[in-house]
Amino acid sequence: MSKATLQRRPLVKKILDGADGDLLVIAGLGSSNWDITNAGDRPLNMPLWGAMGGTVPMGLGLALAQPTKRVLVITGDADLMMTLSALATVAAQQPDNLAICVLDNEKFGETGNQASHTSPRNNGPINSGAGADLAMIARGCGIADTGTVTEQADVAQLVNDLRTKxxxxFRLVKVMVEKLEFVMPPQDGAHLKDRFRQALLGQA
Ligand SMILES: Cc1ncc(C[n+]2csc(CCOP(=O)(O)OP(=O)(O)O)c2C)c(N)n1
Structure with missing residues (x-):
């Protein structure tokens, strides 16, 4: 059983507090999409609606293309698990403006809370995780500044690190499983892309 006690919604609200034109946010499909929208929908939020595994590659590309902006990826453990290799590319490129926050609920939350790979291994054939430690994996890929947050007392430092360090x-945040209301961003991907580009680059 997970010991996670952090609640994702107030946490994400704190992370995004006062977000301005210098903060570009990419969120994974699933719960982190609703979390960033709950904190306040904004054109410089890019919530992915279906591109599972796309957040870190997209955040890396954006960070390299926009070196004067802070790029923040907020996503779930299963989204990251789809493209773990991107962490090694982040390490190879060393973008000093990229922060990655993984909200690890140890579940495929969006599809019904099946145990994900980060769930503890229970040796049963059904609904067993692998106990995968994504912070350790990120470190092993070559990202030197990684950490895991489980306590409320460490949240202020977490926010600071994600926004300014x-x-x-790379920060892994263990969050509890909760039944939360959907707070939906616009659902049209072309619209989301266009408004993001316009807010970032102005009218072409
Ligand atoms: C390629 C692909 N496989 C599976 C899905 C179905 N799917 C949507 S959300 C999700 C789970 C997401 O889990 P996680 O990233 O950990 O986010 P959570 O909602 O648990 O925070 C899955 C399996 C999908 N959208 N795309």
Whole structure:
């Protein structure tokens, strides 16, 4: 049984508090999509609606293309698990403006809370995880600044690190499983892309 006690919604609200035109946010499909929208929908939020595994590659590309902006990826453990290799590319590129925050509920939350790979191994054939430690994996890929947050007392430092610390920064945050209301961003991907580009680059 997970010992996670952190609640994702107030946490994400704190992370995004006062977000301005210098903060570009990419969120994974699933719960982190609703979390960033709950904190306040904004054109410089890019919530992915279906591209599972796309957040870190997209955040890396954006960070390299926009070196004067802070890029923050907020996503779930299963989204990251789809493209773990991207962490090694982040380490190879060393973007100093990229922060990655993984909200690890140890579940495929969006599809019904099946145990994900980060769930403890219970040796049963059904609904067993692997006990995968994504912070350790990020470190093993070559990202030096990694950490795991489980306590409320560490949240202020977490927010500071994600918003301002020299990247690449990787933080794994253990969050509890909760039944939360959907707070939906716009659902049209082309619209989301266009408004993001416009807010970032102005009218072409
Ligand atoms: C390629 C692909 N496989 C499976 C899905 C179905 N799917 C949607 S959300 C999700 C789980 C997401 O889990 P996680 O990233 O950990 O986010 P959580 O909602 O648990 O925070 C899955 C399996 C999908 N959208 N795309």
């Amino acid at each position: 020299k990247g690449p920064v």
